Amino acid sequence: MAHAIEFRNVSKQFAGSRNAVERLSFAVEEGTTMALVGPSGCGKTTSLKMINRLTDPTDGEILVQGRSIRTLPLLELRRSLGYVIQYIGLFPHMTVADNIAVVPKMLKWPKAKIDTRVDELLELVGLPPTEYRYRRPRALSGGQQQRVGVARALAADPPILLMDEPFGALDPITRLRLQDELVQIQRKLHKTIVIVTHDMDEAVRLGDRIAVLQNGHLVQLGSPATVLAKPANDFVADLLGQDRLLKLLRKTTVGAAMARSPITTDAPRIGEKASLEEALLALLATGMPGAAVINDAGRIIGSLSAAEIVGAAKAAAC
Amino acid sequence: MDISAFLASNWHRILDLTLGHIELSLYAVGISLAIGLPLGVLCYCVRWIGAVVLNLVSVIYTVPTLALFGLMIPLLGIGILPAIVAVVLYSLLPVVQGTYTGLTAVAPEIRESATGIGMSYVARLWRVELPLALPVVFAGLRVAVVNAVGMMTLASLIGAGGLGDMVFRGISTVSWALVLAGSIPVLLLAIIADLGLRTLERRFAARQA
């Protein structure tokens, strides 16, 4: 089956400067999230904008669902790709509902269908329609505006969502909450998402795969666990930060690492869905050598020792 | 002559001149809006036209208003037509510039998301950029209207009538009553237009921003 999005040797050069993107090749599978990550100027935003043709590559080819985007009518292509940007870009003269309805209206949906769709989306992003439908963007907080931005991008049910630093303008707490919500939404909708971010934590949290870019080159491509465990070079390791191994533990569940050795009754208990980071913290806090793993029903189903945590980290790296 | 007595016996004529003054000003502003708005949009869409037109209208603006009327005489003679043409030329700058500035001031991220979402160039202009530019366009229109009302006073010098008839006759006959009878309605018109349009402008701006 064709990839949802594929870059084939894509290069982009802006007049009079070095290549912004250099022979970039990667593919995004249907229903997965790809995080493009790197410092500013690494070419990640340019790469994203080449997908909806806000800018065109100088060389190479981009395919969406197996078809070269050059062969697709421009406006139809863009309407089939949801687009969310950092500064949100809501239209300040339209109500929340009108903002969300922009693309369905361009696609000439019947009015009743648009109305239902708007309410449905507002529910999805956690803004009760009766309260928010007729508000104007300026009457919303930054986080609420960005939710509307996501709802607008999802309006015509595009199979693919492009997000350019979608949570970059928000405070850290709101950002975390919206990242969680995006994960929840993605569990329901299974869109193909390409998200651009300079924040490695965000990439690890949201991406099924991560592409690390440096000066227009792809320096590493892999699952968050692989990237965390085996950064391709010092540049990637720096991006990940000192605590990259802790982040790795955060990405693995207790259930995947537990053993079945006998356990003392005074051992701390930890749920099978908790992360290894939480388990490690529990061991550190209690000073015990191992923890009992329990399932949702509270029954002990296994055990976890520090050695198993180390082992799991090693395994994840392979 | 006593002013109140003068007003009592001449109110009919003052009213007539005032109505004529309003009519002339409205024609002039209407025409400059009809020309200036599309021209402003064109300046925004086509960069080289913008450079040429914006410079041209600002040069027209530096020609003294008095001279602009005077220069109409060799070209169009005297009467209503040359007066309106002169005021239209002078009113173009605020309208064109207001439209252009308003469109340019639309935030780049709004423009980008309109394009990214799949709006055509015309749809983006019509549904996003122009509505957002409206308060600034309106500010330009207000300046144009207030200018036009004041400038029309000079139109009487080239025989177009209006309240200037009274003002200038007052100046040349050194009659305080005549000067005031002509000036006060002009003043009131200008102030009413200014305040009224300011209120509308504020309402427009409050609806979005």
Add this chain to the structure above:
Amino acid sequence: MSLMDYISLYRDNIIDLIWQHLLLFSLSLLGATVLGIGLGIAVARLRIVASVIVPIVNLLQACPEIVLLAVSIPLLGIGFQGALIPLFVKGVLPILRNTASGLANVDERTVEAARGLGFPPLQILFRIELPSAMPVIISGIRVSAVMLISVLTLTAYIGVDSLGTLIVQGIARMDPIPLIIGSILTAILALIVNYLLVGAERVAADRLT
């Protein structure tokens, strides 16, 4: 009579009028600048002053110049001060407005930093705030200057000589030659003043970066 004949015949006269125009211009612009900046500072600093002056400013801004001139006849008489004062009033407005908004837009953090370093208030005003607002203030002076050059032509109607005298002559005698000479000279003066002050604006802005 051809244009060249007219110029050679009335050469001294025309040069006199240019000087007279420039004299009126310098005096009114100087006065307007001093008062405009002073009031602008007061408006930016004192809320009470702002609430009194801003509406008056908006009203005066809407008054047509010829009306101001005409009304000043009975109050100030025909002659030099009758011509200068209303024009000077009109010239104050753009400068006042730009000074006030320029000061209001000075970066709060810079002022705070200066205060933290122990600058006395007057020094903050003269060494930090006014220089930061200078490009905007100069742009207000430019708007005033260009307007004054043009509006000064109207003084001819209340018996004070300026380049407007030529224009008025032309209109009165339906003779395009003095009309064109007067208009072009005024427009040239306005353009020169405009470009000089655009340059000054740029210099002031460059000094900030």
